[in-house]
Amino acid sequence: MAAEVRVGIVSWNTAALLDRCLGALPTALGDMSAEVVVVDNASSDGSAERAAAHDSVTVVRNETNAGYGRAMNQALANSDAPVLVALNPDTEPPPKSLERLAARLLADPGLGLVAPQLVHTDGAPQYTGRRFPSLGVAATACFLPVRWHDGALGRRLLLEEAAQPAEPADVDWAIGAVHVIRASALRGRKPYDERWFMYVEDIELCWWLAERGWRRRLEVDITIPHVGNAAGAQAWGDDYDRRCFDAIYDWYQRDVGARPLRAVAALNALNAVSRAAVGRLAHRPADHIANRRQAARYHAGIARHGPPPPGGPPPQRPR
Numbered sequence: 326m327a328a329e330v331r332v333g334i335v336s337w338n339t340a341a342l343l344d345r346c347l348g349a350l351p352t353a354l355g356d357m358s359a360e361v362v363v364v365d366n367a368s369s370d371g372s373a374e375r376a377a378a379h380d381s382v383t384v385v386r387n388e389t390n391a392g393y394g395r396a397m398n399q400a401l402a403n404s405d406a407p408v409l410v411a412l413n414p415d416t417e418p419p420p421k422s423l424e425r426l427a428a429r430l431l432a433d434p435g436l437g438l439v440a441p442q443l444v445h446t447d448g449a450p451q452y453t454g455r456r457f458p459s460l461g462v463a464a465t466a467c468f469l470p471v472r473w474h475d476g477a478l479g480r481r482l483l484l485e486e487a488a489q490p491a492e493p494a495d496v497d498w499a500i501g502a503v504h505v506i507r508a509s510a511l512r513g514r515k516p517y518d519e520r521w522f523m524y525v526e527d528i529e530l531c532w533w534l535a536e537r538g539w540r541r542r543l544e545v546d547i548t549i550p551h552v553g554n555a556a557g558a559q560a561w562g563d564d565y566d567r568r569c570f571d572a573i574y575d576w577y578q579r580d581v582g583a584r585p586l587r588a589v590a591a592l593n594a595l596n597a598v599s600r601a602a603v604g605r606l607a608h609r610p611a612d613h614i615a616n617r618r619q620a621a622r623y624h625a626g627i628a629r630h631g632p633p634p635p636g637g638p639p640p641q642r643p644r
Contacts, residue, residue: 436542438531440453528573
């Protein structure tokens, strides 16, 4: 008899967090029958060994760091389960949380993907549900005063400074720390595009689903703690923002177009310049202003020259 859900987890040097995540899974899944597959991307901290110590967990050990999308596709492959769960190791799903998310997905035949409201370890909400990058969103973020970003327009466009929806709501895309996916919606394709080593695969999947008529929903009343970027911070450190934007811009150029990409990048550059100016007038710290100016130069460079090719893996740690 096929399992009701396949849970995939990709690990890279997050042993302690992975251990807690796997320990939480049995109660998070409730009464659902599940397959749990951990794909370890050549960790050097014993992540694979920690995973293997948990009952009913299949561990796949990659000899090199294959990247997030490719490894998650490995974890979710060859399953007849109607529900696929892509789960980050730095999450700790509470009791029944994944069971409730799967039930909501299956109860609405128009949903292709649902996600919980991610929260920090102190319970504060994370910016989880978002709109796709667009000229309209970029222009609003640029020209609407920041103090109004949490107003009606900012909330409708899910701007970063705006509060998340008060009730479960459809969104364009949701952060991929927890994706609960209807397997049949994928029509045989791999869940995540392997063009990018890491980042943007969550936007691309939601875009692909949207183009085929599948809705994506943020279930704000189901919360899951998420440390956030646990592996990425080790890999890229202070270079995280650039790596992330490089991937997003590359996707946007491929799937939306080069001219819209350059217009969005130009608006993002103008936004960063204006925030630097406001920060200077408000006597913000020097590093705040310097960061905004650096961001402005980066986005302006994308507007002029386009994005760089997708980046590769971080240096492998010695084993």
